[in-house]
Amino acid sequence: MREPTSLALGIDVGTSGVRAVLLDATAQVVGFSTARMTDNGADLRDPAVWQRTFAAALSNLEPAARAKVGAISVDGTSGTVLPLDATGRALGKALLYNDSVADPEIPAAIAEVAPPTSAAHGASSGLARAMHLAARPGVRRIVHQADWIAGLLSGRPWVSDESNALKTGYDPVSRRWPDWLGSLIAPDLLPEVRPTGQPTGLVTAEAAEQYGLPQEAALIAGMTDGCASFLATGADRPGDGVTALGTTLTLKLLSDRPVFDPNCGIYSHRLGSLWLAGGASNSGGGALAVHFTAEEIAALSARIDPDRESALDYYPLPKVGERFPTADPDLAPRILPRPEDDRLFLQGLLEGIARIEAAGYRRLAELGAPPLARLRSVGRGASNTCWSAIRRRIVTTEMTGAESEEAAVGVARLALDHLANRRVADP
Template sequence: MTPLVVGIDIGTSGARAVAMRQDFSIAGQSAVRLDKFGQNPRDPSAWWQAVQAALTELLSGVDRAAIRAIAIDGTSGTLLPVDADGRPLAEPLMYNDKVDDGDILAAIARAAPEASAAHGATSGLAKALRYQHLPGIAAVLHQADWIAGNLSGRFDVSDENNALKTGYDVEARRWPDWIAATGMRMDLLPDVIEPGDVTGTLTAAAAALFGLPRDVVVVAGTTDGCASFLATGATAAGDGVT
């Protein structure tokens, strides 16, 4: 039996899924439009329904027992506040939504290094600061984090690429101290690991939902931009894409 890995992309128009072999050849793929599940692209339940539909369609054409790992990519900078059980507490702010709170933007401008991706009204950090006072909030997650959490049960972990716009220091590989100086509650930020690192295995509910083995691992994903770059095959030193 040839092992397969599954990649899932959740975007503003729909969800796509692909199963790949170790040699990067494609064993199956599927796509489902988001508007099948409502007209609001900001509805997390629609995201999850689209992912379920795309993954179910994909798995109908491959050997489910061969699936060994699943990873998610989503739109960079789309954030969602959740409670301790991963339930959304408010409508997410999408990647291109702007935070119009001058105090929040000024606090980031004062504290963040000039080169930080956390600057600007659309940054993940600006959105996290806007959400952090919601009653019952336990974490502020990126879109890919939340979808992966529905598979693994973990709503406390992210990847280095998604975390960049929230101020993560990818060189030091940690949340930098200056973030606290903006007034951000550091306990609401997820643990951050490298894309491809294992975050857990499927929950019993997720395994039953998709007819998959419980030992299928969920691995940290990436942003849609990074995923599309990798899809070009430009992985050697010196390669570039425009």
């Protein structure tokens, strides 16, 4: 008798490796594995390296658990694209999320026809990379990293999702490839696009045998790794925000409507009936690292009273230039006067970054997103309890812990939702 297919599998294809997570019906992690790209080849642009790393991550999961997988969803790095030949096989190497095209005519051509709110502008957009790859001989389709990995299981690598397609020019409001794209790239080169969370196919017999998965397992349209990381925290309703306290300060807010501000780099991913809007400030941990080591920050933070204001009005930046919540390439760091007490100076810096965070969420609300209602934090800075207390005082909203920071958990939730809906429809 066949085992019941009750587990959801999330695959996160990141910058350095592949992570696989299994969730049970209660959203608990019952299996986790990881594999490094560098253990499977040196060239991260080679899709064969992706495939070997993907296979290694799956093989590290217990075979008995893999046999219970009922639905699978995949996330990949945003804007990473790959050319395919007429048979659907990879045609040469990919262009990664951080590759920029050297030909200045490509971003200029995009700027001439794309609306300002499109996420496809610039030499490092998914569209710019797709246009560059389209010139290769024999190219018949251009897909995203997540599309191709999911296609290894479904045999349909030309099916994408509304999140990964965004930076390739997809219009998430009208839910289609816009007409203006036709002047830049042949429409038949672009992948089919399905709403995130919707079924895209089934595991083929060949893939089932190769990877130890049930043939009837459903493939569910995924998302970018950034969106998956957001869902992993447990944020699930309009007004939920997630602040990433890394080298830069990145804010994401779940909204019931799309918001855009091209001047500040704000655009919205469509996630089913909801939208994920966000922006990134140049402030953050990088602005602190200009003045203190991580060890100094930890030691000084322990001596700060976070409930007593420093009265210092700082705007910490690692260098000149800001992009969000205001776009000003000439904005200089404001970190004067500097007190003799390093403890007080650090407090002023932490308060300044917290004020930028609060202003960022206010800016998103001014554009039409809901006010920030609940806040979760991820990244190295989230473990600093003093900074968290300062942020709680300045941002003035309910703060709760992130359930997970694993993107694989977030994308697995999409597969889990499909299983839950299937159980309701067919009790």
